[in-house]
Amino acid sequence: MEIINRRRRMMSVARRLRREENRTIGLVPTMGALHEGHLSLIHEARALCDVVVVSVFVNPTQFGPSEDFGSYPRDLTRDSGLLAEYNVDYVFAPTAEEIYPAGYASYVSVEGLSDKLEGAARPGHFRGVTTVVTILLNIVRPHFAFFGQKDAQQSIIVKQMVRDLGFEAEIVVLPIVREESGLALSSRNAYLAEPERRAAVVLNRALSQAQAAYAEGEHNASRLIELVRATIEAEPLARIDYVSINDAETLAKLDKIEERTALVSLAVFIGKTRLIDNIVLGESQKNVASANA
Numbered sequence: 001m002e003i004i005n006r007r008r009r010m011m012s013v014a015r016r017l018r019r020e021e022n023r024t025i026g027l028v029p030t031m032g033a034l035h036e037g038h039l040s041l042i043h044e045a046r047a048l049c050d051v052v053v054v055s056v057f058v059n060p061t062q063f064g065p066s067e068d069f070g071s072y073p074r075d076l077t078r079d080s081g082l083l084a085e086y087n088v089d090y091v092f093a094p095t096a097e098e099i100y101p102a103g104y105a106s107y108v109s110v111e112g113l114s115d116k117l118e119g120a121a122r123p124g125h126f127r128g129v130t131t132v133v134t135i136l137l138n139i140v141r142p143h144f145a146f147f148g149q150k151d152a153q154q155s156i157i158v159k160q161m162v163r164d165l166g167f168e169a170e171i172v173v174l175p176i177v178r179e180e181s182g183l184a185l186s187s188r189n190a191y192l193a194e195p196e197r198r199a200a201v202v203l204n205r206a207l208s209q210a211q212a213a214y215a216e217g218e219h220n221a222s223r224l225i226e227l228v229r230a231t232i233e234a235e236p237l238a239r240i241d242y243v244s245i246n247d248a249e250t251l252a253k254l255d256k257i258e259e260r261t262a263l264v265s266l267a268v269f270i271g272k273t274r275l276i277d278n279i280v281l282g283e284s285q286k287n288v289a290s291a292n293a
């Protein structure tokens with residue numbers, strides 16, 4: 001496994017692998033602080049591709065001014081150890097200056113989709129995400145890029161961008177990996193004190209209740225949202241940012257879940273930590289069903 005810090009080196013390695021050795025390249029973009037969720041993406045990349053590149057980059061442009069860019073967990077030594085165990089071929093771990101040198105001025109925005117849900121709560125977040133994903137796709141030029149359903153809106157936006165801008169990479173979206181408790185794995189879970197960690201289980205519990213109610217025939221979005229909200233509000237350490245039911249492809253708000261697949265998504269503060277989670281209801285649920293770690 002080689003750890004690469006420079007974009008020129010990453011580009012030349014990737015070019016050689018693709019052109020001279022004709023190998024299939026898989027890219028797994030991450031911000032590090034790796035957990036089983038990331039590892040599930042790497043596992044799939046390993047199965048589908050000849051060469052696996054994992055990027056580890058805490059991307060400054062996707063954090064708002066009052067967000068946790070400064071305190072986001074960083075431990076490249078630990079991450080590299082895990083990545084070596086997972087037979088990753090290349091770790092691309094550039095500095096912020098390497099990706100955004102002095103005078104950097106170009107941004108990629110996917111309009112419409114980026115303003116809803118997480119985008120409404122975190123203005124500019126997806127512009128940062130689509131910009132860095134564009135840069136990474138251009139450097140690595142992978143055949144496949146792997147994303148998690150944990151960040152459902154991100155996956156939808158990246159797919160739209162890849163379609164619109166004609167990137168060659170195929171975007172593969174993989175199910176949410178959860179703890180046995182149901183808590184979705186997240187690097188930000190590291191911020192939770194023990195009582196908060198126990199309280200955080202309420203996100204998945206509330207979503208599972210909505211799923212059960214839906215299975216029993218409740219297809220009215222407001223009533224399902226009310227159910228989710230009531231469960232979360234009963235947890236004293238939790239404060240809801242939003243709970244929403246949207247079309248799982250277009251993210252249009254839904255009043256009723258009929259023939260379209262629905263994304264039930266939420267953001268909840270547990271103490272000071274903001275967590276997100278989601279569940280998909282409807283026809284193609286099998287494709288993005290939750291998996292346990």
Ligand code: AMP
Pocket residue numbers: 029030031032036037038040041146147148149150151174175176177178184185186187
């Ligand atoms: P991050 O390091 O948080 O930017 O995440 C990197 C990638 O891992 C993103 O595509 C995430 O959606 C994905 N990911 C994060 N947590 C999970 C999880 N619990 N299950 C599956 N994928 C995840």
